[in-house]
Amino acid sequence: MSDCHTVRLGMHVYGCNHCHHQHYQFHSCGNRHCPNCGGLKREQWLQDRMSELLPTAYFHIVFTIPQQLRSLAMGNRKAVFKLLFEAGTYTLKTLGKDEKYLGGIPGIISVLHTNGQDLTFHPHVHCIVTGGGLSKEGKWITQKREKGNFLFPRRAMEKIFKGYFLAQLKALKTSENLKINNEKEFDKTIDEVQFIKWNVYAKAPFAGPEQIVEYLGRYTHKVAISTYRITKISDTEITFKYKDYRDKNQQKLITLSHAEFLRRFEQHILPKGFVKIRHSGFLSHQNKTKQNGWKVFVHN
Structure with missing residues (x-):
């Protein structure tokens, strides 16, 4: 990533036959964690998602693990991130099957985020969820509430x-698929978090589904921070903008040493091959390829 858009990765030279002006275009690294790359892939992802939007309400749901579990997640990234996806999907599909709320399977797009605005480690999954869904027979079920202002009870989701x-x-621990340094501390943490409130954010997109798709598109092919947020780089420090959600979403500046900035950034490098964007419910890749899948419904 340090060589991105530099001569070390090579370049193309564009020249004008009339004025003989030359423009040097340095190659990008293509790393999915690079703040400079991913623009074209992001735009393609946005176009694909916009083309899949259906005439139904969409909701923005965020599943977050408590702060007490972050150190465990840091040492078991692949296992805990995978479980975070599974737990969110299980919650939405379980409530979707309930006749009181939908009586079918909704469509779900999940995107993993691991950072807060100040680059601290804060694993959570953003979900775009359809208000309507598919029955077992593959028939479309319209959302229960016409105004599209309610999906599932927040407390039930939590x-x-x-x-x-x-x-x-606990099953992962029993099967020894978790790296645990201190078993007593693990048990103590589990006892603590099972009696506290877990945060699940639930809200219908204010300006329609396009808004939340555009919002998530900022993070689908980049990690942690974009270059536009960096305001100053000195020989020893880096200053960047961040939004302080605890202080009425005010825009603030934070200055870190080079070492601390790199330490925080490194926390968000995903395990090799780990998929950070997943589709489930009737939007799963398996359902999309079925003959009676949702695409047939859209065209009919």
Whole structure:
């Protein structure tokens, strides 16, 4: 990434036959964690998602693990990130099957974020969820509320998400698929988090589904920070903008040493081959390829 857009990765030279002006275009690294790369892939992802939008309400749901579990997630990134996806999907599909709320399977697009605005480690999954869904027979079920201002009870989502996550986390420990330095500390942490409130953010997009797709598109093919947020780089420090959600979303500046900036950035480099964007429910890749899948419904 340090060689991105430099001569070390090579370049193309464009020249004008009339004025003989030359322009040097340095090659990009293509790394999915690079703040400079991913623009074309992002635009393609946005176009693909916009083309899949259906005439139904969409909701923005965010599943977050408690702060007490972040150190465990840091040491078991692949296992805990995978479980975070699974717990969120399980929660949405479980409530979707309930006749009170939908009575079918919704479409879900999940995107993993690991950072807060100040680059601290803060794993959470953003989900775009359809208000309508598909029945077992593959028939479309219209959203229950015409105004599209409610999907599932927030407290119910929090309870199911917490219960599933902790049950599976304990199963991973039993099967020795978790790296644990101190078993007593692990048990103490589990006892602590099972009696606290887990945060699940739930809201319908204010300006329609396009808004949340555009919002998530900023993070689908980049990690942690974009270059436009960096305001100053000195020989010893880096200053960048961040939004302080605890202080009425005010825009602030934070200055870190080079070493601290790199330490925080490194926390968000994903395990090799780990997929950070996943589709589930009737939007899963398996359902898309079925003959009676949702694409047939759209065209009919």
